[in-house]
Amino acid sequence: MRDLKEIRFVATNYYNLQGLRAIPLGFCLVFVILWTNSLQGQARNFLVPVLSLIGSLILLFAIDRYYLHTFGRVQRTPESRRLEWLISAVGGILALGALWLDLSFILPVSLIGLVFSAGLLADYIRITWLVKGRFLLYYPLGAVLMAVLSILQLLGVSNWWQVCGLKSQLLGISMAIGIFTIIAGIWGHIFLVCSLPSRVETNNDHTI
Amino acid sequence: MTTPFEELAGLDRLIHEPARLSIMTALAACKSADYLFLQRLTGLTGGNLSSHLSKLEEGGLIQIEKRFIDKRPNTQVQITEKGRIATERHWIQLENLRKDSQMWKP
Numbered sequence: 001m002r003d004l005k006e007i008r009f010v011a012t013n014y015y016n017l018q019g020l021r022a023i024p025l026g027f028c029l030v031f032v033i034l035w036t037n038s039l040q041g042q043a044r045n046f047l048v049p050v051l052s053l054i055g056s057l058i059l060l061f062a063i064d065r066y067y068l069h070t071f072g073r074v075q076r077t078p079e080s081r082r083l084e085w086l087i088s089a090v091g092g093i094l095a096l097g098a099l100w101l102d103l104s105f106i107l108p109v110s111l112i113g114l115v116f117s118a119g120l121l122a123d124y125i126r127i128t129w130l131v132k133g134r135f136l137l138y139y140p141l142g143a144v145l146m147a148v149l150s151i152l153q154l155l156g157v158s159n160w161w162q163v164c165g166l167k168s169q170l171l172g173i174s175m176a177i178g179i180f181t182i183i184a185g186i187w188g189h190i191f192l193v194c195s196l197p198s199r200v201e202t203n204n205d206h207t208i
Numbered sequence: 209m210t211t212p213f214e215e216l217a218g219l220d221r222l223i224h225e226p227a228r229l230s231i232m233t234a235l236a237a238c239k240s241a242d243y244l245f246l247q248r249l250t251g252l253t254g255g256n257l258s259s260h261l262s263k264l265e266e267g268g269l270i271q272i273e274k275r276f277i278d279k280r281p282n283t284q285v286q287i288t289e290k291g292r293i294a295t296e297r298h299w300i301q302l303e304n305l306r307k308d309s310q311m312w313k314p
Contacts, residue, residue, distance in 0.1 A: 004233050007249060011237035014245070072245025073282070074238050197251030 010195050013127050014074040015138075017195075019188025021062045022054035026181030033175045037166050083126055091119040101168070102170050113150030113173040117143045138187045142180050149176055216303055222267045223298045227252055228260050232295045235270060235287040243283035261285060269294055 010017065030050040036043075076084075098111035124139035150173060152160050161172030223232055230250045235241060241249075247257050264270045269291030273284045286293070 004230065007230055007233050008237045010249060011234040011241065014238070069244075071243045073277075074245055075240045077237075077239050080238075186222050193217075196248050 005103045006195055010192070011074060012076075012080065014071075015076060015193075016123075016127055017188050017192040018063075018071075018149075019185040019190075019192065020066070021060060022185035022188070024059035024063070026178045028056035029174060029178035029181065033166075033171055035179060037171055043127070071196075087119070087122055087126055091122070095119070099170075108151075108154040110139045110150040110153075110169050110173040112170065113146050113176070115151065117146040117176055119140065120146065131145060136188070136191065138174050138184050142184060146173075146176065150171065215301070215308065217302055219305075220294060220298055222263065222269070225260075227256065228264060229298070231260060231285075232269065232287065232291060232298075233255075235285060236292055236295045240284050240286035243285065246285060252276065254255055264291070 035048040035052075055165040094114060101107065101111050120139050120143040121144045124136065124143070127136060127139070129179045142163060150161075153169065161167070161169055164175065166172045166175060223229055227250060231246055234246065235251055243257070243261075245251075246261075247254065250257065252260065261270065261272060266270050269288060271286045271288055273286070275282055275284065
């Protein structure tokens with residue numbers, strides 16, 4: 001890595017760039033959506049969601065160890081931590097409200113999709129606040145895609161989720177969120193690996 | 209008024225060295241980082257990184273704490289207030305130099 005701007009960016013956002021962490025959560029969401037979609041009537045056996053959750057947590061633990069032993073540990077500044085907590089808390093409350101509205105009413109738009117889209121944009125602004133640049137473009141890209149998907153029905157593309165074999169708009173949007181989480185996770189990890197020097201320096205003792 | 213040469217000569221050499229500037233820039237962006245992360249980030253060899261960190265610690269710009277995490281040795285490096293101020297001042301000096309250099313006449 002030569003660019004000091006990039007060094008600052010990676011050091012500031014090291015936690016966010018550990019993309020592999022998101023993959024188990026994305027897969028967990030996809031499995032739960034597939035399970036929910038396959039249900040006929042009331043659910044009686046919760047083995048699939050429970051196993052998905054346990055598997056994700058185990059995988060998350062293993063990935064955490066991998067990052068710790070391969071890339072090291074960074075403690076974020078208290079300001080950065082506070083801002084992330086604030087965005088997570090506000091996003092969580094809005095997501096719960098949107099989920100309740102999506103489940104309670106038949107709406108032409110997906111509110112949970114729009115909240116996710118807004119959350120991605122807010123997170124992108126937070127991440128790139130200190131260090132400007134064209135980093136992590138999948139955040140705004142994902143936000144736009146999710147926003148479009150959320151208003152597809154309003155734009156006249158009705159029942160688009162049925163093309164994917166899903167029973168409702170909520171399941172369609174949730175599946176999109178799960179797939180996006182997996183892709184974004186892989187993208188983030190590749191960005192982190194590409195940002196770091198592939199090999200250590202040689203013969204530059206004169207710099208000391 | 210200082211001459212361009214005086215401005216250049218006035219840079220803090222302890223920070224200005226490229227590897228140390230990378231280390232200080234990274235440390236200024238977080239609360240603390242461990243040895244492995246700094247090594248991965250800068251691409252320095254273990255020996256070189258240790259040497260640079262020792263110099264920065266001697267200058268009072270960083271604090272080094274050695275401890276064990278999960279029975280493994282871990283070296284945590286944290287920028288001091290003096291180091292943070294020095295790094296910020298260095299960046300401002302570099303930025304001013306860059307602007308001034310556009311007005312220098314041959």
